[in-house]
Amino acid sequence: MTLAQIADGQLAPRLGIKLDNISKRYGDHVVLDDVSLHVEPGTVTALIGPSGAGKSTFLRCINLLERPDSGTIQVAQHTIQPGKDVNSRDLAALRRTVGMVFQSFNLFPHMSALKNISFPQQKVLGRSKEEADERSMQLLERVGLKDKAHQHPSRCSGGQQQRIAIARALALNPGIMLFDEPTSALDPEVGLEVLAVMRELAADGMTMIVVTHEMQFARDVSDTLVVMADCRIIEQGDPRAIMSDPQETRTRRFLRAVLER
Amino acid sequence: MTWLAEWAAYLPQMMSGLGVSLLIAGVSIVAGYPLGLLLSLMVSTKNLAIRTLGLAVVEIGRGAPALVILYLFYYGLPKFGIAFESITAACLALIWNAAAYSSEIMRAGIQSVPRGQLEASSALGLAQHHTFFRVVLPQGMRSAIPGLMGVAIQMFQGTSLAYAIAVPELMKSAYNIGSQDFNYLQIFTLAGLCYAVISMPATWITVFFEKRMARHT
Numbered sequence: 426m427t428l429a430q431i432a433d434g435q436l437a438p439r440l441g442i443k444l445d446n447i448s449k450r451y452g453d454h455v456v457l458d459d460v461s462l463h464v465e466p467g468t469v470t471a472l473i474g475p476s477g478a479g480k481s482t483f484l485r486c487i488n489l490l491e492r493p494d495s496g497t498i499q500v501a502q503h504t505i506q507p508g509k510d511v512n513s514r515d516l517a518a519l520r521r522t523v524g525m526v527f528q529s530f531n532l533f534p535h536m537s538a539l540k541n542i543s544f545p546q547q548k549v550l551g552r553s554k555e556e557a558d559e560r561s562m563q564l565l566e567r568v569g570l571k572d573k574a575h576q577h578p579s580r581c582s583g584g585q586q587q588r589i590a591i592a593r594a595l596a597l598n599p600g601i602m603l604f605d606e607p608t609s610a611l612d613p614e615v616g617l618e619v620l621a622v623m624r625e626l627a628a629d630g631m632t633m634i635v636v637t638h639e640m641q642f643a644r645d646v647s648d649t650l651v652v653m654a655d656c657r658i659i660e661q662g663d664p665r666a667i668m669s670d671p672q673e674t675r676t677r678r679f680l681r682a683v684l685e686r
Numbered sequence: 687m688t689w690l691a692e693w694a695a696y697l698p699q700m701m702s703g704l705g706v707s708l709l710i711a712g713v714s715i716v717a718g719y720p721l722g723l724l725l726s727l728m729v730s731t732k733n734l735a736i737r738t739l740g741l742a743v744v745e746i747g748r749g750a751p752a753l754v755i756l757y758l759f760y761y762g763l764p765k766f767g768i769a770f771e772s773i774t775a776a777c778l779a780l781i782w783n784a785a786a787y788s789s790e791i792m793r794a795g796i797q798s799v800p801r802g803q804l805e806a807s808s809a810l811g812l813a814q815h816h817t818f819f820r821v822v823l824p825q826g827m828r829s830a831i832p833g834l835m836g837v838a839i840q841m842f843q844g845t846s847l848a849y850a851i852a853v854p855e856l857m858k859s860a861y862n863i864g865s866q867d868f869n870y871l872q873i874f875t876l877a878g879l880c881y882a883v884i885s886m887p888a889t890w891i892t893v894f895f896e897k898r899m900a901r902h903t
């Protein structure tokens with residue numbers, strides 16, 4: 426069984442997402458200036474760009490961890506206009522559809538790995554403890570951490586914690602997964618474990634949006650490369666094409682800086 | 687050496703006083719901490735009326751000396767036709783004290799829970815009450831444990847105030863014994879030892895918890 430099949434109970438609800446004219450400011454400080462992005466079902470979008478470009482903010486606007494000032498979000502049959510009132514049913518549907526993985530893992534430190542993955546299933550999807558634990562064990566096995574089921578996160582390495590966090594998000598059958606620099610807090614070798622899981626997920630056809638500084642991952646795995654700088658998307662398209670022949674000088678400057686690091 | 691013999695003779699009476707002290711301390715903690723949690727939530731809420739009420743209760747509880755509150759309960763409230771037995775008045779005053787101090791410690795504990803925990807809960811779609819009671823509160827309480835143990839010790843020592851309204855607690859027992867034989871030095875030394883025998887190990891345990899938690903975070 427593949428990761429995505431386990432994740433969505435055999436029936437992959439491959440979802441796309443359309444974000445249009447998303448703007449966000451903190452006080453006078455504009456962070457996102459009219460950003461639009463359409464993601465096709467089953468594709469991987471890599472989001473790169475210099476620090477402070479607004480990548481994290483944009484990603485967090487997708488599941489409304491950050492509330493945009495204007496714009497529309499269309500996912501599955503829901504259209505959400507975050508600038509206006511968002512009713513709690515739409516918000517719940519959005520959060521159920523979109524899974525998120527953070528740079529700092531954000532596992533619940535007072536729960537075992539198993540409980541981290543089962544507890545949200547019980548509360549959000551109303552699964553029984555037995556159902557939830559069964560699903561959690563399948564996912565833990567899939568990310569290679571079955572033997573860590575009863576350990577607390579503090580007993581796991583960073584790479585292990587991040588894989589548990591991925592399993593926790595997958596357990597809720599998301600149609601789309603968001604990753605915000607999932608390997609930035611990890612040593613390079615440990616990051617590879619996590620990237621391997623993400624590659625497998627991509628190969629299974631999960632719709633993914635990944636903010637990353639891993640250029641190799643972006644080139645090999647993503648279908649679309651999106652470059653953000655100065656609060657907007659400056660370039661997007663085929664990752665190999667952009668990396669070998671960027672159209673914007675800003676992109677060229679950024680790529681040179683990362684690749685020469 | 688005669689002190690030791692005398693102490694042994696006084697011990698039964700002292701023990702009954704110690705029992706009363708521990709009872710009052712126990713009641714003030716068992717009732718005061720849940721109230722403290724409630725107060726900490728009231729103080730953190732957006733609703734202005736509830737927040738103001740919570741703040742008033744906390745600030746009076748921390749700002750006024752416990753003895754003043756004790757007198758208000760015991761001597762003041764009968765003016766309004768509300769009269770308590772001395773031990774009840776002592777418990778109520780210390781409950782207020784414990785609630786006020788513990789509420790600040792719990793509020794700090796809850797606020798120390800990293801933002802990422804809330805974000806992860808939101809991203810998972812957990813309902814607010816599940817996020818609070820299953821994610822935030824357990825972590826916040828864990829970091830509040832040393833502070834709460836400190837308040838517990840403070841409450842135990844605070845029970846000596848109940849002497850002022852003739853509750854038969856440890857100090858009262860000591861005073862009674864002392865006024866029979868006029869051997870105040872021995873008897874109050876013994877009283878001090880009784881407080882220390884309880885408080886000091888409790889302090890060590892608190893320090894142990896603090897160290898352990900510093901290591902785990």
Ligand SMILES: Nc1ncnc2c1ncn2[C@@H]1O[C@H](COP(=O)(O)OP(=O)(O)OP(=O)(O)O)[C@@H](O)[C@H]1O
Nearest residue numbers: 451454455456474475476477478479480481482483
């Ligand atoms: N809560 C906030 N309040 C005020 N300003 C914020 C807030 N969050 C982010 N910003 C600002 O918004 C801008 C974009 O931040 P964001 O975190 O989205 O950038 P990023 O592209 O993810 O950068 P990095 O690569 O460093 O993670 C930054 O200038 C940042 O200072």
Ligand SMILES: [Mg+2]
Nearest residue numbers: 480481482606
């Ligand atoms: Mg970021």
